[in-house]
Amino acid sequence: MTDAYVALENGQVVTARARAPGRTRGELVFTTAYTGYEESLTDPSYEEQVLTFSYPLIGNYGVRAERFESDRVHPRGVVARELTEDVAEWLTEEGVPAVDHLDTRDLVTSIREQGAMKCGIAVGPDATPEDAKAELAECKGMSEHTDIGAQVSVDENLTHNPDGDGPTVALIDCGAKGSIISSLVERDATVEILPYDATVADVDAVDPDIIFISNGPGDPKNFEEAAALVEEYVGETPLAGICLGQQVIAEALGGETEKMEFGHRGVNQPVQDLRSGKVVMTTQNHGYTVAEPGDLDVTQINVNDDTPEGLESDELDVITRQYHPEANPGPHDTLDFFDDVVELIETAPAANAD
Structure with missing residues (x-):
């Protein structure tokens, strides 16, 4: 079911599956790590970014707080080929929008060829491509936070x-x-x-x-x-x-x-x-x-x-x-x-x- 959209700065709007609801925006980046998703998601260096996992399956060994690097999830949004229920539930509890069932290989290739880009994400049963585009427009209008x-x-x-x-x-x-x-x-x-x-x-x-x-x-x-x-x-x-x-x-x-x-x-x-x-x-x-x-x-x-x-x-x-x-x-x-x-x-x- 198409109930999530990712609007990219290069003009693309990618459809996806909703895993954690909400609206968000930020700089779209990717990590090549195939383990350590708990550590990555709690790394403060991802603040104000939308994290794409290039490895296809995220969550295959659960979620354990003792692996966290801080007390909360820092990326504004999460993108993956497939997120397990454990991770999806965790991100929902954290209030961090997340999507999967999209071609992350294409996203990573776009970032490598065009550079890190801003994006807008809309997730949920009422989400529309226009909602994602509106988030992107807000993101593009933001200046870099000097108080980050x-x-x-x-x-x-x-x-x-x-x-x-x-x-x-x-x-x-x-x-x-x-x-x-x-x-x-x-x-x-x-x-x-x-x-x-x-x-x-x-x-x-x-x-x-x-x-x-x-x-x-x-x-x-x-x-x-x-x-x-x-x-x-x-x-x-x-x-x-x-x-x-x-x-x-x-x-x-x-x-x-x-x-x-x-x-x-x-x-x-x-x-x-x-x-x-x-x-x-x-x-x-x-x-x-x-x-x-x-x-x-x-x-x-x-x-x-x-x-x-x-x-x-x-x-x-x-x-x-x-x-x-x-x-x-x-x-x-x-x-x-x-x-x-x-x-x-x-x-x-x-x-x-x-």
């Missing part, structure tokens, strides 16, 4: 592992995945989570051994407060970042970022370390990339398109990664990044001065 950090960040400071024997990490929450926090806690760090718009006084109050800029959604230029922290503390306190965090740090240190045609989203992105020559598979979810590294050195690149995947500076005590070393979902080839973060803290001049 407020939608995904904590409102106040939170502390994880307060009695840890390791370093104190000030995690600037621009939309952090839970597994980043877990990876740091597993190394006995005390993780002080600060809002995306934390001030210098906020950071000074927790007296961290390192400032860690998290992943998050949208344009790194929207996170001016995080960039200001980088500018304030660079050379005095070690800095680390993942995904959006790499972009924010690069821009703050004289670099430039740019929007990609369709981004990297999946669990099989090959990354080469320029020093060792080793290639590892990585999990990624980003639509922007570093175009110029500024004061940082490029230490890792994406094998497919040569975009920077790792930036470092021994002089400034900075280490960043564009991909997600904590995976979830995806390979665990790069979990040692968190060991490198701890080592950076231990070898930084400030630590040795103590």
Whole structure:
């Protein structure tokens, strides 16, 4: 039964089957991951986007809250070839419109050829193509949200592992995945989570051994407060970042970022370390990339398109990664990044001065 419609920026209107009712709009993107749908759907980096799964069957091992990366579903809408009842019920409970029984191969091809595009979705027994087109028109009239950090960040400071024997990490929450926090806690760090718009006084109050800029959604230029922290503390306190965090740090240190045609989203992105020559598979979810590294050195690149995947500076005590070393979902080839973060803290001049 045709009771759902997806209106695309390229003029197409695709018919589909309703799986979770509602109206929505956003940037249509795709992920190539074939497992980890729970982690992807709860990843804050998908805020304000409509997520298309290229793998045909989504939901074949149920829905378990312990796999979630945050406390809610973040994409505004979900598109798949086939969604199981478990996932459809979950998305209905979350109020996130979802559709299936359409040709996702064609959608993914369109995005790869034409770039990520805006879309409007109308789902339900009374839905019409005009409803989807109206959502698309609203989306096309929207400017990029400069306050997107407020939608995904904590409102106040939170502390994880307060009695840890390791370093104190000030995690600037621009939309952090839970597994980043877990990876740091597993190394006995005390993780002080600060809002995306934390001030210098906020950071000074927790007296961290390192400032860690998290992943998050949208344009790194929207996170001016995080960039200001980088500018304030660079050379005095070690800095680390993942995904959006790499972009924010690069821009703050004289670099430039740019929007990609369709981004990297999946669990099989090959990354080469320029020093060792080793290639590892990585999990990624980003639509922007570093175009110029500024004061940082490029230490890792994406094998497919040569975009920077790792930036470092021994002089400034900075280490960043564009991909997600904590995976979830995806390979665990790069979990040692968190060991490198701890080592950076231990070898930084400030630590040795103590």
